Amino acid sequence: MLCSRCGALIQSKDAKFCPRCGYELNSYSMPVHKGYVPSVEPYVYSQPVYQQTAPTKKGNSKKVVTVAIVIALFVGVVVVGLAGSSENAPEKTETQQINPYSYFKVSNDFLEERNTLSVALATDNRIAFTLSPDQASKYVSYTWTLYDRDHLASTSAYVFSQYTGDTIKKTEPVLYYLSQKPGVYDIKVDCLTSSGQRTTYSGTVTYIGTVIKDYNWTYNGASYSIRLSFDYKEYLDYKNMNINGRNVTNYNKTVSFVTYNDPVIKDLERSLRNAYGVNKAAADGNYASFILAFVQICFGYPSYSTFMSAEKYQYGVEEYFAYPLETIIYGMGDCEDTSILAAALFKAAGFNAGVVVLPGHAVAAVGLDSYSPGNYSSYSDEVLSKTVDNVTYYGCETTVDVFQKIGLISNTGSGGHPYSWYIGKDSYDFYIVT
CATH class of the missing domain: 2.60.40.10 (Immunoglobulins)
Structure with a gap:
């Protein structure tokens, strides 16, 4: 049979899910005759072209001749203009x-x-x-x-x-x-x-077509795995959005990239919640740690060298703020990209969330009640937190590849000061998602 969603050939009669797109198979899957081999040559879709003919109006013949000459001259100018600007013509x-x-x-x-x-x-x-x-x-x-x-x-x-x-x-x-x-x-x-x-x-x-992402990670000694699938067009919508506004210098705009209401983000959070096994995520601070561990372990930092920034390597420009779906497609992102993704998942789960912009760095933020990171080494780490509108937010480091507790970040920022020293100075602050 064929998958009714993506058209893939299903070899096993007992298969419950499509091996290509992960769609759950049912009685509506298309049957296929024995010996069927998918064609290598694609079916070419040709969109019909309709011609519209403008109605002919009667009028003075001299006026028609004059108008014809003017139109001819105008068309000539347009043709010359188009020929001179062919480099700017849209690609067919x-x-x-x-x-x-x-x-x-x-x-x-x-x-x-x-x-x-x-x-x-x-x-x-x-x-x-x-x-x-x-x-x-x-x-x-x-x-x-x-x-x-x-x-x-x-x-x-x-x-x-x-x-x-x-x-x-x-x-x-x-x-x-x-x-x-x-x-x-x-x-x-x-x-x-x-x-x-x-x-x-x-x-x-x-x-x-359908994008499929499989994730595997461990948290508190237990192993977890989930699958996410979505249409590639959803990613393209974000890729082509706000093209000239990706180099963010007004940090208030950082949270505009936290698209927590996006259907794919909601699906991903729902899968995380099911894997964790909670019904009311916002009431469980451990679930926030579970989400953070997922982002830390499953999303890497782009490879780069001293001659090229991470964003230049990944996106071809020196500074690029990515939407969560872009980070999901690549499976990686620098500090603000993975922080934006984590904030979107926190917010989709029902937590108060935000992004903390620091000198040369960014971390996610999640609002928790009565939270303590427990024991930690003050030699290398500090607790980064701030209370906004009676909610205490904690910074969440996302650029590590192992689980690091909520609230703990490096105590060495630029200029020899800990990162907490910069909060409230020169636009470095907690920016909350509303």
Whole structure:
């Protein structure tokens, strides 16, 4: 049978969940005949084009001639103007439907009209990028280069079918990529003829479908695992939102990134709550620690060097405040990104929450009653807290890879002062989500 959500072939009759998208299978799953093999060639969806004809008006023939001349001159000016600004013209894209729930959005040499490159979901959980037979017959070798924008931000080595590296030189005009995950893929293939002539084809493929994230971590000696699934389009909505406002200098705006009402964040918090086993999360301070441990352990810090900031490495710019769904897609983020994610989960769980902006650093904040971190080393840590509107908020460090208690952060900030010394000075403060 086929999954009724993503169209994947279900091999086992006893399967309860789709192996691709995690959807719970039921009697509505589509039956499939024995021997069925999913087609490598995608179904191409062509949107109908409708022509509208303006009604013809009668009038003086001299006026018509005059108007025609003016229109011709105007059109000439417009054409010249467009020709001069072709670099600013929007990139042409095309939608190629895979099934009712997913599709490819392609550009450049992947456009059907060019009959050059194509993309399809292949077997063995692979994506196939193929050079058309008409073009492939002209060449003897093909060097493929792939850039996966969403899944491998921390490495430049990509895993292909039986290959690992930045590029692959093959004698077959097809590239199989071992990551059948929704995302954005930049593809380039350098083709070489027997006489040494080289031609390059390229394009971008955006695979819209169901994103699946599996998380495993430990807390208080117990192991936990959850699965999160959502539509890739939901991530793209945030990626394309507030593009020019990601370098935040007015720290009051930090909490605007804490999208705790987002359906994906609510689903994630619900999964965390079910895993923890509580019904009234806001009444249990230990549940807040459970959420913090999840963020600390399951979300890493981007790799970077002394020559490049973490955000430059991950997003290509020096300063970038990310929405929670962006951090979820990448599985990593710097201090403000993971703090924003933790604050969103705290708030979705019913806690009062916020983000603490410090010199060169940021931590999440959660409001708790009668909380104490217990024993800790004052040599290396301090308790960061502040009472706002009769609620005591505690700072939560998110850039560690093991559980660190709520309230405890390093007691060494910039300039030799502990971080608590800066609260209330130069816009460094607790910013509360309302």
